[in-house]
Amino acid sequence: MTPSVTISEVGPRDGLQSVDAVMPTEAKKAWIKAEAEAGVSEIEVGSFVPPTLLPQMADTAEIVAYAKTLPDLDVVALIPNLKGAERAVAAGVDKMSIPFSMSETHSIKNVRKDHPAMLAEIKAIADLVAAQPEGRRPHFEVGLSTAFGCTIEGPVSEDQVARLAEAAIEAGVAEVGLSDTTGYANPAQVTRMVRQIKGVIGADKLNTLHLHNTRGLGLANVMAGLEEGITTFDASLGGLGGCPFAPGASGNIVTEDLVFMLEAMGINTGIDLDKLLKVRDIIAAALPGEPLYGFTPDAGLPLGFERTAA
Amino acid sequence: MTPSVTISEVGPRDGLQSVDAVMPTEAKKAWIKAEAEAGVSEIEVGSFVPPTLLPQMADTAEIVAYAKTLPDLDVVALIPNLKGAERAVAAGVDKMSIPFSMSETHSIKNVRKDHPAMLAEIKAIADLVAAQPEGRRPHFEVGLSTAFGCTIEGPVSEDQVARLAEAAIEAGVAEVGLSDTTGYANPAQVTRMVRQIKGVIGADKLNTLHLHNTRGLGLANVMAGLEEGITTFDASLGGLGGCPFAPGASGNIVTEDLVFMLEAMGINTGIDLDKLLKVRDIIAAALPGEPLYGFTPDAGLPLGFERTAA
Numbered sequence: 157m158t159p160s161v162t163i164s165e166v167g168p169r170d171g172l173q174s175v176d177a178v179m180p181t182e183a184k185k186a187w188i189k190a191e192a193e194a195g196v197s198e199i200e201v202g203s204f205v206p207p208t209l210l211p212q213m214a215d216t217a218e219i220v221a222y223a224k225t226l227p228d229l230d231v232v233a234l235i236p237n238l239k240g241a242e243r244a245v246a247a248g249v250d251k252m253s254i255p256f257s258m259s260e261t262h263s264i265k266n267v268r269k270d271h272p273a274m275l276a277e278i279k280a281i282a283d284l285v286a287a288q289p290e291g292r293r294p295h296f297e298v299g300l301s302t303a304f305g306c307t308i309e310g311p312v313s314e315d316q317v318a319r320l321a322e323a324a325i326e327a328g329v330a331e332v333g334l335s336d337t338t339g340y341a342n343p344a345q346v347t348r349m350v351r352q353i354k355g356v357i358g359a360d361k362l363n364t365l366h367l368h369n370t371r372g373l374g375l376a377n378v379m380a381g382l383e384e385g386i387t388t389f390d391a392s393l394g395g396l397g398g399c400p401f402a403p404g405a406s407g408n409i410v411t412e413d414l415v416f417m418l419e420a421m422g423i424n425t426g427i428d429l430d431k432l433l434k435v436r437d438i439i440a441a442a443l444p445g446e447p448l449y450g451f452t453p454d455a456g457l458p459l460g461f462e463r464t465a466a
Numbered sequence: 467m468t469p470s471v472t473i474s475e476v477g478p479r480d481g482l483q484s485v486d487a488v489m490p491t492e493a494k495k496a497w498i499k500a501e502a503e504a505g506v507s508e509i510e511v512g513s514f515v516p517p518t519l520l521p522q523m524a525d526t527a528e529i530v531a532y533a534k535t536l537p538d539l540d541v542v543a544l545i546p547n548l549k550g551a552e553r554a555v556a557a558g559v560d561k562m563s564i565p566f567s568m569s570e571t572h573s574i575k576n577v578r579k580d581h582p583a584m585l586a587e588i589k590a591i592a593d594l595v596a597a598q599p600e601g602r603r604p605h606f607e608v609g610l611s612t613a614f615g616c617t618i619e620g621p622v623s624e625d626q627v628a629r630l631a632e633a634a635i636e637a638g639v640a641e642v643g644l645s646d647t648t649g650y651a652n653p654a655q656v657t658r659m660v661r662q663i664k665g666v667i668g669a670d671k672l673n674t675l676h677l678h679n680t681r682g683l684g685l686a687n688v689m690a691g692l693e694e695g696i697t698t699f700d701a702s703l704g705g706l707g708g709c710p711f712a713p714g715a716s717g718n719i720v721t722e723d724l725v726f727m728l729e730a731m732g733i734n735t736g737i738d739l740d741k742l743l744k745v746r747d748i749i750a751a752a753l754p755g756e757p758l759y760g761f762t763p764d765a766g767l768p769l770g771f772e773r774t775a776a
Binding site: 344450 | 615616617618619620621648649650652653654655679680681682683685686688689690720723726727730731732760761762765768769770
């Protein structure tokens with residue numbers, strides 16, 4: 157099993173875009189700073205979508221610039237298309253990620269592009285990245301969204317996901333991640349799909365899982381991913397943003413619970429749990445009334461809990 | 467991995483003893499009947515403790531007698547001591563289980579018995595069972611409680627747990643189960659401890675895990691147990707009873723989420739999920755205002771979900 161893993165905090169993007177309130181820029185900065193100081197080494201700080209669509213993300217360029225001043229932090233942004241990629245490159249992100257819906261129905265409905273159109277967009281972005289001077293090329297990743305099933309189509313063919321992953325790599329992306337956008341995944345499916353895709357595109361080109369806890373299986377799915385060599389897990393502090401399909405359930409897996417599980421198992425995350433647990437206060441103060449999730453924050457750490465990591 | 471597992475529903479005992487309200491006997495019967503009809507094959511229906519201590523359990527003998535009339539159901543009761551065992555045997559239970567706290571401090575505080583005194587009690591109960599005529603001998607199991615850590619002592623020695631498991635088997639019990647009473651367990655610890663104890667007492671004498679979801683790791687711990695050949699998992703419908711250490715968190719893992727995970731993975735539980743999800747209505751009606759937990763009941767089953775079990 158992996159001796160250390162990377163937690164990629166996606167709350168400032170995925171969490172904030174799912175709540176109606178707009179978090180003030182200074183609060184976003186305080187959140188990102190506090191979480192980086194707790195040892196989180198990768199944070200998805202925003203999304204380069206049109207501000208008219210998501211006013212919560214209007215300050216993403218400023219947030220990227222700020223986050224880039226923090227030491228030892230990989231600054232990630234989500235991009236919906238080539239235009240967003242141009243803005244992300246200009247802002248100087250370390251990494252950018254585009255969601256690519258494995259359910260073609262979902263893709264057409266969501267971004268009005270079928271699979272060939274999405275692959276063309278991905279290739280254009282990969283070309284943009286390749287055209288940047290060395291040292292200014294962000295890492296470019298495709299997130300295979302709705303990979304475990306779709307709320308419109310239902311089950312999504314696992315062979316199709318593997319084929320589209322291969323097509324994305326051929327289009328020039330550095331790696332793909334697997335996203336359980338709908339909270340449909342189960343551990344056996346995670347095992348199967350990670351194996352199949354790694355088999356097709358190479359073991360080093362699938363390193364990230366983006367899991368949801370919609371049906372309570374988030375951390376069980378992490379276990380399956382760990383055993384297949386996944387080294388990066390997305391998570392959201394306080395499960396911010398909730399799950400539109402399940403009132404009372406977090407959408408993304410909760411960073412605090414994930415870090416507790418890994419550290420308790422002796423898997424090094426580089427994160428100081430006590431510091432991490434205090435970061436919630438920043439969100440709670442900036443978004444009053446917004447529900448935060450997580451079991452470990454409520455229950456506290458076990459008596460005598462020690463990091464057993466090497 | 468195990469192709470089929472047994473879910474042991476503990477809500478009518480563990481859940482009900484943790485809520486203040488006393489569920490009417492007829493509602494308990496309706497619950498047990500509905501859950502048995504959904505395919506649950508083992509239910510811990512009550513506890514033979516003095517009714518002065520737990521009025522919620524005063525009707526356990528009547529509930530056992532009723533549950534015994536249901537087809538294909540193993541009827542389990544918890545017993546605190548020899549006196550309780552005598553009542554359980556008289557009531558005709560199929561299986562009885564005594565909690566044996568691995569933390570001696572917890573044991574003394576909880577039942578005023580140190581480890582030697584508990585082992586003497588366990589031996590007396592094993593002798594009682596052996597003295598019954600064939601066909602009237604209940605299966606006798608010891609639940610190794612606080613096995614993953616104690617809220618008073620903190621960490622509990624894993625070697626000590628293995629030694630006490632061995633001593634319980636030597637005292638004459640048929641098998642032991644491992645209980646994460648405090649919600650301290652993590653998947654690596656589950657793997658280690660199941661392996662160690664099976665190594666000491668024999669692989670066939672540890673088949674059951676009783677897991678809590680206090681810190682959100684319940685189903686991840688199930689995954690670890692499955693991989694070590696555990697075949698029976700305790701769970702509570704709706705997570706009834708909550709967790710005294712964590713407001714908002716279920717104590718026991720939630721039956722509905724556990725069954726969803728296993729069935730989604732193609733592991734046969736014999737349980738009809740749609741029927742199971744409807745059983746919650748009985749509890750909600752009988753215990754108005756009592757919080758029920760679970761992600762799958764809120765989110766519903768995935769679109770196009772099919773049991774993949776053979």
